[in-house]
Amino acid sequence: MNTPHNLRPGTVAVHIGNEVDPATGAVAPPIQLATTFRHGADGERLNGYEYQREGNPTNDRLREAIAALEGARTALTFASGMAAISGLFESLPTPARVVMPNDCYVGLQIYAAEFLPARSITVARVDMTDLHAVRSACAGGVDLLWIETPSNPLMRISDIAALSEIGHAHGALVACDNTFATPLLTRPLEHGADIVMHSTTKYFGGHSDVLGGALAFVRDDDFAKLVAHRLHITGAVLAPFSAWLTLRGCRSLSARMAMHCANARKIVDFLANHPAIERVNYPGIASHPGHEVAARQMRNFGAMLSIQLVGGRESALAMAGKLRIFTNATSLGGCESLIEHRASVEGPNPSSPQNLLRISVGLEDVDDLIEDLAQALN
């Protein structure tokens, strides 16, 4: 590959992994669907490929793009974000102890509660914004410190540099779920993390039409190689067509993030002054408890926010029901704006406040979005 690596992230997003196809000169990458590749005379891999589960050219383009965007030595792609998470956790030597946030992606909470104990992995949940609490949780032993920032759905900000220092002082690997921020806003490896995890289903794909996950590693060491080997043997690999769609998303990621953030900022300014809103959770607000850390480790504050309404659960459900442009649906990071009552989807013991709605700000004209919010609040 001849693209220099000292390029800025916006250029990396457009070019890395998108090199012109040497066979045809095609400017857009081909999708390689082959499951098997011809051997050489001695049974060797002629072009570096043998069987799709063990690697294929379209996936390799995406892995290269994600590694370059995160400033990582190597990256792996998975069938989903949860496949990436479980691929990492299940590669830990056991018994293991994991310290993770009490406010994190619900799928990880369920996985940790239902599947990790049987694998001799114990989990301590802690408020990651409280460094003293993290230090005491780590003092009990820690093999993996898990960070998610901004967190879901309260948009808490964790200080990646401070947490990495604590984790490393206790001999832990430090991993960060960077799904909400994307490498265009935060590059956790630059702040000391060892591994970055993505649900590429969200902003990377960007169009709510492709599931995927990724891990990016600061070192291509034995652990990274073990995770790769496990993936290729257990088989939760990303399909080539999904890799191709995600690679397509990479090309516009920088432009989309800029507009997502600009739209979110205007919506936050509108909502923060509205009498029907009790509270807006968004790290770009100066009074947000994580604002200073966010300003240090993020290039912009993202397009995920949550609001808490005056009048409790009924007001929240009523507002979600009245919106015409925002779709009431889960997930995030697509072109269309989404809104969701988190407590309703969290099962019998929701951790989200009942008056909370989570918003993924999309790429519509922001004045239409604000008018829609205004009519739903009146």
Ligand SMILES: *Cc1c(COP(=O)(O)O)cnc(C)c1O
């Ligand atoms: C969606 C999501 C995941 C899980 O990813 P899937 O692609 O749905 O498996 C993990 N972390 C965060 C922050 C997410 O938003």
